[in-house]
Amino acid sequence: MASAKLDQIDRKLLEILQSNGKITNAQLSKEIGLSPAPTLERVKKLENAGIIESYHAQLDRQKVGLGxxxxxxxxxxxxxxxxxxxxxxxxxxxxxxxxxxxxxxxxxxxxxxxxxxxxxxxxxxxxxxxxxxxxxxxxxxxxxxxxxxxxxxxxx
Known part of the structure; x- marks a missing residue:
């Protein structure tokens, strides 16, 4: 399967979202230098293309009893x-x-x-x-x- 064509903004979005999946769209748009609407549009495009597969919480396995x-x-x-x-x-x-x-x-x-x-x-x-x-x-x-x-x- 061919990899998707990502520009510099897409790469920056992916880097930020991987580090902080709970970031607000307003903060994300500020960090990449776009207004909120185009930022959200780009994120949706990455989700629809299957590049962003999911968002989830990472748990501390020992704190939930998995030693x-x-x-x-x-x-x-x-x-x-x-x-x-x-x-x-x-x-x-x-x-x-x-x-x-x-x-x-x-x-x-x-x-x-x-x-x-x-x-x-x-x-x-x-x-x-x-x-x-x-x-x-x-x-x-x-x-x-x-x-x-x-x-x-x-x-x-």
Whole structure:
């Protein structure tokens, strides 16, 4: 898919909105040097084009009681489309799996999983992920600390 043609103002809008999704249109227009109406029009254009996908609050996972975060490498029993679809259909229904990436290398999928504690995580792995009929093996990496976790994309 071809990337959208963005001018300097669009790039600045995206940079500001990624850093502060709650900014008012008045403040946004002041920061980019346009009046409010054209600013709002540009934001709507970026939303309608699917460049801006959503706005949401970022939560402190530990303050809401989610103390364990892991990466899980998953190897499937084969590479047929039906096997992949079976796996994806199940993991889409598991709220603790917050990211799922189909990857190359020594495994087939890389999952980012969040849980209340190690016991909850163990239950999730043993009773949900490892019970998916097409899962051949899993390997867990517990995240001890995170030094960078940016949600801001560097718009070229």
């Amino acid at each position: 364990v975060m892991t990466f899980v490498q998953v190897t499937l029993s084969g590479h047929k489309k039906s096997i992949t679809e079976t796996f994806v259909k199940v993991i889409e229904r598991v709220p603790e799996i917050i990211e799922c990436h189909h990857v190359t290398g020594s495994c087939d999928f890389l999952l980012k999983v969040i849980a209340k504690d190690i016991s909850s995580y163990q239950t999730l792995i043993m009773e949900t992920i490892n019970e998916i009929e097409v899962v051949a093996s899993t390997q867990t990496m517990v995240i001890l600390s995170t030094f960078k976790s940016s949600k801001v994309l560097p718009v070229p």
